[in-house]
Amino acid sequence: MPYLKNLAARYSEFYTSSHKIKSVVMKVQKQSNDTPIEQSFIATCAMPQKTDYRPLKVALLDINERLENRLRYFFSDRCQGDYVVAVDPQSADICLIDLDGLRGKSYWAKHAERQHNCPAILLSLHKTEVENAKWLQKPLQADLLHSELEKIREKLHLQQRQVAPVSLPKPSAETELALSGHHQELRNKIKSLQALLKKEKIRRTQLSAYRQDGQADNPPLLSEPAYAATKQISVGEQETKNTAPFIGSTPDVDLDNETQLAWVQYDPKRFLIGRVQKAVKLAETSGRPVSISSSHGSITIVPMTGEVLVEIDGQRLQSLASQPVNDDEYLLSVQDSVCDIPGQTHRRPVEAFVWELTLWTSLGRIPVNVSPNNTVVFKHWPNLTRLQIFPQATRIAALWAKQAHTLASTAQALEIPQRYVFSFFSAAHAIGLATTEESINEKIATEENPIKSNGNKTLFQKILRQLSLH
Amino acid sequence: MDNYKILFAGPVSAGKTTAITSVCTTPPLTTEAQATDISRDSKTTTTVAMDYGTMQLPGIKTLHLYGTPGETRFDFMWDILSKGSTGLVLLIDNTHPDPFSELHFFLRAFKKFTKKSRIAIGITKTDICISPRINDYQAQLRNVLPNIPVFSVDARNQIDVALLVEALVVSLDLELAA
Numbered sequence: 001m002p003y004l005k006n007l008a009a010r011y012s013e014f015y016t017s018s019h020k021i022k023s024v025v026m027k028v029q030k031q032s033n034d035t036p037i038e039q040s041f042i043a044t045c046a047m048p049q050k051t052d053y054r055p056l057k058v059a060l061l062d063i064n065e066r067l068e069n070r071l072r073y074f075f076s077d078r079c080q081g082d083y084v085v086a087v088d089p090q091s092a093d094i095c096l097i098d099l100d101g102l103r104g105k106s107y108w109a110k111h112a113e114r115q116h117n118c119p120a121i122l123l124s125l126h127k128t129e130v131e132n133a134k135w136l137q138k139p140l141q142a143d144l145l146h147s148e149l150e151k152i153r154e155k156l157h158l159q160q161r162q163v164a165p166v167s168l169p170k171p172s173a174e175t176e177l178a179l180s181g182h183h184q185e186l187r188n189k190i191k192s193l194q195a196l197l198k199k200e201k202i203r204r205t206q207l208s209a210y211r212q213d214g215q216a217d218n219p220p221l222l223s224e225p226a227y228a229a230t231k232q233i234s235v236g237e238q239e240t241k242n243t244a245p246f247i248g249s250t251p252d253v254d255l256d257n258e259t260q261l262a263w264v265q266y267d268p269k270r271f272l273i274g275r276v277q278k279a280v281k282l283a284e285t286s287g288r289p290v291s292i293s294s295s296h297g298s299i300t301i302v303p304m305t306g307e308v309l310v311e312i313d314g315q316r317l318q319s320l321a322s323q324p325v326n327d328d329e330y331l332l333s334v335q336d337s338v339c340d341i342p343g344q345t346h347r348r349p350v351e352a353f354v355w356e357l358t359l360w361t362s363l364g365r366i367p368v369n370v371s372p373n374n375t376v377v378f379k380h381w382p383n384l385t386r387l388q389i390f391p392q393a394t395r396i397a398a399l400w401a402k403q404a405h406t407l408a409s410t411a412q413a414l415e416i417p418q419r420y421v422f423s424f425f426s427a428a429h430a431i432g433l434a435t436t437e438e439s440i441n442e443k444i445a446t447e448e449n450p451i452k453s454n455g456n457k458t459l460f461q462k463i464l465r466q467l468s469l470h
Numbered sequence: 471m472d473n474y475k476i477l478f479a480g481p482v483s484a485g486k487t488t489a490i491t492s493v494c495t496t497p498p499l500t501t502e503a504q505a506t507d508i509s510r511d512s513k514t515t516t517t518v519a520m521d522y523g524t525m526q527l528p529g530i531k532t533l534h535l536y537g538t539p540g541e542t543r544f545d546f547m548w549d550i551l552s553k554g555s556t557g558l559v560l561l562i563d564n565t566h567p568d569p570f571s572e573l574h575f576f577l578r579a580f581k582k583f584t585k586k587s588r589i590a591i592g593i594t595k596t597d598i599c600i601s602p603r604i605n606d607y608q609a610q611l612r613n614v615l616p617n618i619p620v621f622s623v624d625a626r627n628q629i630d631v632a633l634l635v636e637a638l639v640v641s642l643d644l645e646l647a648a
Contacts (some may be wrong), residue, residue, distance in 0.1 A: 008544040307601075378617065383604045384637065385621040385630045394619075394633070401617035 007434065055084045055295070056153060059092035061111075061326035062101030063123075067140075069333045071096070076295045077311070078142060083149060084295050087328060088112070092118060094152055099124040100138070106134075119147070119152045121423070245318065246390045247423040248363030255372045255408045256419075264422060267368045268363065272321050273361045275330045276398070277430065280350060282332065289335040296320060301350060308353040309345035321360035336455075349386065355427045356388045364419025372407040374436035376400055376425065382433055392420040400434070407436070474639060475534045475554050478521070479580060480561035481572050482540035483513055485594045485625025489561060490521045490535050493631045498523030500534075518544060520551055523636065533635065548579060557638045558583040559624065561592045562607075565599040570610055577614065584615055590638035592623035592631070 058075070059067055068085070075083040085090035087268045097109055098104045099122050111120055113134065120133040128135050134148050253260035275292050278297065283290040283301040292299040297311030312320065331354045366372065378400035384393060395414055399405060403413075407425055428434035478486040490498050501519040521537030536551045538544075549632050573591070583589050593607060594637055607620050619637035623630045 380608045381619045381621075381637070382619055383621050384619075385623055385633050389633065394637050394640045397619070398637070401641065 012327070018215075020084070023461065029228055051186060052375055055081055056093040056149075056156070057086035057091060058083050058149075059086045059089035059095045059118075061089060061097040061107040062104040063096060063098050064101070067098070069331060072144060073291075073293045073298060074329055076293065076297060078146060079149065081295050082153070093156065093236070094118065095120040098138075099128060106411065127390050143438060164277070205332075209222045246359040246363075246388060247419045248264040248365070250419050252411070252418045261372070264365045264418065265370075266359075268332045268361065270324045270345050272323075272325055272330065273357050275325065275332065275355060276357060279332055280354065282334065286334055289337075291333050291335055293330055293331045293333065306350050308348050308350050311345050313346075315355070318360045320334070322356050322363065335455045336459060351383070352387055354430050355382070358430040359388060359390070359423055362423050364417075364423050365398045366407065366422045366426055370407075370425070370436055372422075375404050376410070377435050377437050378428070379433045382428055382431065387427075389418070390423065392416050393424055396421055396424045473534060474531050474556045474642070475536065476557050476559060476635065477551055477555040477580075477583075478535060478537040478559045478561065479548065479576055480540060481563055481576070482516060484529050484540060484561035485623075486537040486540065486561055487517055487521050488625040489559070489592070489594075489623070489631045490523045490537050491627060493630045493635065494523030494535065496524060500537075502511065516541065516648065518587045518590075519547060520546040525632075531639075535635075535637070545579070552580065552582060555590040557582075557642050559592060559634060559638060561589050561594050561623065563595055564602070566596045569593075569602060571606075573607065573610060574614075587615060587618055588642060589615065589642070590619040590634050590641065592621055592625075592634045594623050594625050597620040597624065608647050616618070 006362050040457050049190075058071075062069060063071065075081070075085065083094075089095070095118055097111065099108060099118060101107075108120070108122060108130075111118070122128065122130055122133050122135045123138050123140060124135070125138050127137065129142065136144055136148065201254055250264055254265055255261055255264075268277065279290040279292050279299070279301045283303040288304055289303070290301045292301075296316060298309075299312065300309040302309060310317065378397075381401060384397070395416075396410060399410060399414060405413060407418075407421055410421045414421075425434055478490055480486055487498075487500055487502065492502075499520075499522040501517055501521070502515040503518045504515055517537060517539045519539065521535075525533040525535055536555070538548050538551050559579070560573075560576055562569050562576075566572050570588070574587045576582050577589075580589075591607065591611075593604060603620060604620055611618065611620065619634065621630070621634050621643065623634055625631060
């Protein structure tokens with residue numbers, strides 16, 4: 001398991017920084033042609049270039065929840081992620097203190113005593129004279145705050161620029177040897193980054209090709225089930241390539257083996273989809289828009305129109321969907337009115353959004369609380385023309401509409417890999433169309449009934465069906 | 471089974487001719503005539519006898535698609551065309567003032583298909599009128615025809631229509647795809 005955790009962390013790290021990789025590689029490559037890498041690399045770090053900005057951590061001290069939510073949104077939207085809320089105030093680059101809060105003044109007093117190198121912005125309703133800090137009047141003006149934050153950023157970069165050259169050691173024989181090793185290390189790093197970029201490019205090309213296929217003149221006729229996976233190898237390979245973003249590539253497992261079962265399970269609560277489902281429920285019960293804010297952008301559920309307003313682009317969302325989330329990464333907040341909803345967003349029906357996000361998260365797995373040996377209760381067919389379709393979806397729906405099956409027996413009955421069934425179930429489960437229950441008579445579920453085209457059933461089977469329904 | 475005869479039915483202006491034209495592999499045969507009665511308000515021509523086209527499926531299957539006239543004065547054609555049909559694609563116009571009554575009317579008219587759940591329902595023009603929603607149609611069908619495919623369909627969109635036909639065919643014969 002430590003290996004898997006490590007792998008997951010690396011995977012997550014890669015995706016979160018993937019948009020930065022290209023610029024870094026290009027920059028380092030370009031500079032390696034002109035100047036020694038070490039010097040140019042250090043010089044680049046010291047330059048206050050926009051591309052090199054790391055998000056500055058802002059500690060929010062005695063800031064009420066409402067203002068905190070607004071600030072989080074402000075940082076991600078207006079400031080485009082240049083600033084993030086610091087989890088640990090000790091590690092913050094900037095402090096924002098509300099002097100009107102209960103402990104605001106004592107925070108400021110402590111801060112003034114200890115953290116001279118951490119600039120502070122103080123907020124209060126009435127004018128306050130302070131030294132070594134900037135004061136802003138409440139209610140807070142977005143422009144003023146942004147301008148102050150940018151001034152601080154410039155100041156911090158200037159300090160960095162002054163410090164950086166001084167910290168350079170004088171090259172000696174020993175250091176030159178060390179630098180040559182470092183040089184090699186950097187070259188290796190560039191190579192590995194290039195390899196990662198190449199892989200990512202291929203993955204994105206496949207994804208866009210798949211998306212285009214879905215709208216081109218080649219309709220998903222019979223969802224390619226007629227020439228299904230196992231029978232034609234070339235089609236099977238193509239299918240795997242095209243559908244991997246939605247159904248993953250997890251091989252079939254022994255579902256009676258608990259260890260193997262764990263490989264094909266995931267906990268939705270640990271992913272973005274869990275937050276989205278929570279927000280959808282909250283929006284439905286409150287009847288008001290619910291926003292999920294993060295440094296990546298916001299997702300707002302609007303119950304009145306049944307739509308989701310998404311600020312995050314599709315590819316980014318896809319990578320976020322498969323990453324486990326931290327507790328404070330996504331913040332839910334009920335909006336006062338529709339006016340609070342940001343303008344630059346993509347509109348999508350809630351159902352289609354949840355369906356697709358689940359596919360990206362599930363990748364051929366099932367939610368952790370679902371037993372594959374329980375009978376699937378299928379409410380009705382999903383509106384497949386308005387959802388992300390993938391091979392075998394119509395066959396699975398048709399089977400469940402006709403006969404009671406378990407997840408395990410579905411894959412066997414249709415002679416398809418389990419991941420297709422698991423993906424379909426996960427997505428249908430997420431939009432409330434499928435669940436599982438302990439069947440009274442598990443025979444129906446586990447029995448490998450031959451599929452009859454005429455749908456005739458024996459009297460015994462009919463009785464069993466009745467028993468299982470009532 | 472190598473061949474399927476699929477019937478497209480539904481009220482005037484639901485998009486039956488358009489849907490068949492969208493998915494046919496060859497130009498379909500149509501019997502369009504200038505509309506002279508109530509249907510003139512919604513379109514200039516209307517089907518007076520039938521539409522016919524074929525749809526080739528990968529492998530061995532050929533689908534023969536027959537479109538019925540929407541007007542009730544041509545309902546004698548409904549029975550004629552129903553003979554030998556394996557499944558029914560019922561298209562309902564969502565902009566109709568009372569689409570549920572249209573739905574139930576056509577389900578009664580094509581009772582033969584409802585008995586064995588050989589139906590897939592396409593709700594058209596949902597881009598013009600979003601209500602009722604698909605879930606509302608499913609609720610209407612819960613006690614009459616549970617668990618049949620009901621999709622939003624743009625009759626001009628090949629993928630939408632093909633997916634609806636696929637859902638019907640797969641429901642009719644799961645072995646088809648195996």
